[in-house]
Amino acid sequence: MKNRAVVALFVAALLSLPALAQQQPAASTSQDQSSQTATSSSSGSSATGKAPLQYESRQGFWGKVNPFARKKYVQRQTQPIRDRVNELDELTAANTKMIKDVDSRAQQGIQMASNKASEADQHAVDAGNKATTAQETATKANTRLTTVEGVVSNIDQYKSTNQTEIRFRPGQSVLSQNAKTALDQMAEPLKGQHGYIVEVQGFSSGKGQEAIGTSRKMADAVVRYLVENHEIPVYRIYVLGMGNAPVQTTTAEAGQKPKRMSGGRVEVSLMKNDLEQLATSSTAPAPAQ
Numbered sequence: 001m002k003n004r005a006v007v008a009l010f011v012a013a014l015l016s017l018p019a020l021a022q023q024q025p026a027a028s029t030s031q032d033q034s035s036q037t038a039t040s041s042s043s044g045s046s047a048t049g050k051a052p053l054q055y056e057s058r059q060g061f062w063g064k065v066n067p068f069a070r071k072k073y074v075q076r077q078t079q080p081i082r083d084r085v086n087e088l089d090e091l092t093a094a095n096t097k098m099i100k101d102v103d104s105r106a107q108q109g110i111q112m113a114s115n116k117a118s119e120a121d122q123h124a125v126d127a128g129n130k131a132t133t134a135q136e137t138a139t140k141a142n143t144r145l146t147t148v149e150g151v152v153s154n155i156d157q158y159k160s161t162n163q164t165e166i167r168f169r170p171g172q173s174v175l176s177q178n179a180k181t182a183l184d185q186m187a188e189p190l191k192g193q194h195g196y197i198v199e200v201q202g203f204s205s206g207k208g209q210e211a212i213g214t215s216r217k218m219a220d221a222v223v224r225y226l227v228e229n230h231e232i233p234v235y236r237i238y239v240l241g242m243g244n245a246p247v248q249t250t251t252a253e254a255g256q257k258p259k260r261m262s263g264g265r266v267e268v269s270l271m272k273n274d275l276e277q278l279a280t281s282s283t284a285p286a287p288a289q
Helices: 002-043 071-153 177-190 208-230 275-282
Strands: 159-168 196-204 237-241 264-272
Touching: 159 177, 159 208, 177 208, 177 264, 196 208, 208 237, 208 264
Parallel strands: 196 237
Antiparallel strands: 159 264, 196 264
């Protein structure tokens, strides 16, 4: 009986050792955590806003490894670590989302700034083109104004561009076919033109008023043909009967006596100023841009 009692006490002691080993580390762990929590609260908080996990400086009966640890004990020891890992995962996900949002807004801002810069560049190019066009227009207008001023100042300055001589038989004032052909060649290009006058001077042999009248009749025949057949306005024609006035001598004949014509003739001179040139330049098509 005594032997059985000793054996039973020994077995009971062996079975109670694990329970005592689990309780002693738990108590020491809670004491260490409370002391270290107070220390960490005074020093600062972690990224999650909570105090960092504390390392167990004191160990239990079995040391770091407890061969008789129960599942609940292990879960209770690892639960704070799992909670902190989950919190860190959530914090990392939130930070990643925030970084993505910031990056997206930054990319949108950069794109908007690039679009605004491109639009400003296009406006600058358009403004430069308009300024160039305005400068060209102003230059053309200035050139045109200078040309107009020159034409206006010399509007009464006519220059002889074509001269035709019509011959008449003595005592006649009827135009021959050769005379009509010569007048046609001179008058055809005048249709639609401006800035010209036609000077008609009649010369006739004889003396006094009789010669003047005859020369006037020949000149009138030329004027009548130009007005009726070529529709030249009468206000553009200046006619004068010169009678038996001497023929004007050229430079080579200077110093000689003036000659008098035998028979009748009419000198038709086409005189032009710069107005026709101005009208031609104003109706010219603008160059393609």
